[in-house]
Amino acid sequence: MAFTPLLPFDSFTDREWVEHTNTTEKIIEFCQNIGLIPISPTTPCAKQHNNWYMGACARSRDKYLWRCRTCKSTRSIRDGTFFSKSKLELRQVIDLLFYWSQCNDSHEHLRRHCKFASESTIVDWKNFMRDICATYFLLHPPTIGGVGHIVEIDESSWTKRKYNVGRVVNNQWVFGGTDRITHECFAVLVDRRDAATLLPIIYQYILPGTTIHSDQWAAYNNIRNGPHHYIHFTVNHSQNFVDPLTLTHTQNIENMWMCAKMKKKRQMGQHVTLLQTHLTEFMWRRRFGDRPFENMVRSIREVYPLL
Numbered sequence: 001m002a003f004t005p006l007l008p009f010d011s012f013t014d015r016e017w018v019e020h021t022n023t024t025e026k027i028i029e030f031c032q033n034i035g036l037i038p039i040s041p042t043t044p045c046a047k048q049h050n051n052w053y054m055g056a057c058a059r060s061r062d063k064y065l066w067r068c069r070t071c072k073s074t075r076s077i078r079d080g081t082f083f084s085k086s087k088l089e090l091r092q093v094i095d096l097l098f099y100w101s102q103c104n105d106s107h108e109h110l111r112r113h114c115k116f117a118s119e120s121t122i123v124d125w126k127n128f129m130r131d132i133c134a135t136y137f138l139l140h141p142p143t144i145g146g147v148g149h150i151v152e153i154d155e156s157s158w159t160k161r162k163y164n165v166g167r168v169v170n171n172q173w174v175f176g177g178t179d180r181i182t183h184e185c186f187a188v189l190v191d192r193r194d195a196a197t198l199l200p201i202i203y204q205y206i207l208p209g210t211t212i213h214s215d216q217w218a219a220y221n222n223i224r225n226g227p228h229h230y231i232h233f234t235v236n237h238s239q240n241f242v243d244p245l246t247l248t249h250t251q252n253i254e255n256m257w258m259c260a261k262m263k264k265k266r267q268m269g270q271h272v273t274l275l276q277t278h279l280t281e282f283m284w285r286r287r288f289g290d291r292p293f294e295n296m297v298r299s300i301r302e303v304y305p306l307l
């Protein structure tokens with residue numbers, strides 16, 4: 001079922017968000033409207049009746065249960081949903097979705113606004129959000145560019161530090177590309193920067209017929225000779241930032257690396273997250289631009305379809 005949000009949640013202010021979700025009833029109705037809780041369970045009760053209604057229950061942690069009108073049996077409103085394994089309040093989970101979407105996802109902010117009891121809960125949930133981003137890309141392998149698009153490619157060096165020591169212990173190369181029109185991107189860890197490593201990644205992520213801009217790194221020499229009919233322009237960075245004749249430049253991807261590294265630095269705190277999962281979240285956010293909440297809900301519905 002296609003999901004069309006009833007309201008522009010991604011442009012909600014914090015006040016609007018709180019007003020929209022400030023009672024248990026509003027939260028449940030909201031989750032039903034966005035398809036994270038069913039309007040009615042699709043599977044019957046143990047006695048095979050399909051006659052559910054949602055009834056109040058002060059003793060249940062969500063304050064409501066599904067009740068069978070025929071045999072009076074009950075079922076948690078979380079059954080068969082993305083919430084089923086969580087120990088958190090529904091309120092905490094949807095607040096986390098909202099603040100994460102808005103990039104208000106520092107530990108400080110989440111601890112204060114979602115009332116998380118422990119740091120490890122925050123770390124677990126942020127990892128969980130990244131897992132959803134990764135699963136999304138497994139289901140929808142990312143490709144960028146196409147005829148009429150310019151994709152800038154570049155390799156970037158990321159230092160890996162040992163946090164208790166503070167010195168650089170080694171270097172990790174990341175190879176990536178970004179589409180100038182859509183701002184979608186890819187970024188993957190690579191052990192080597194040779195043609196045998198980079199060309200297959202280019203073929204995997206960049207659509208045929210794309211115009212590719214890069215620096216004059218030797219591994220790129222054969223880009224235009226492959227089966228994908230790329231058009232390839234280079235800029236000699238020892239002479240210019242922008243090639244004076246072809247106007248080739250790689251300033252968008254350099255900006256992209258800067259943003260990704262700044263976000264990584266902000267996010268890290270004292271918790272070491274895996275670089276590729278961080279890059280995957282970055283790619284996911286680039287893909288969905290200014291509608292992350294709406295699209296995170298879509299991704300969750302795809303990864304955790306209602307049973």
Ligand SMILES: [Zn+2]
Pocket residue numbers: 045046047048049068069070071072073
């Ligand atoms: Zn029943």
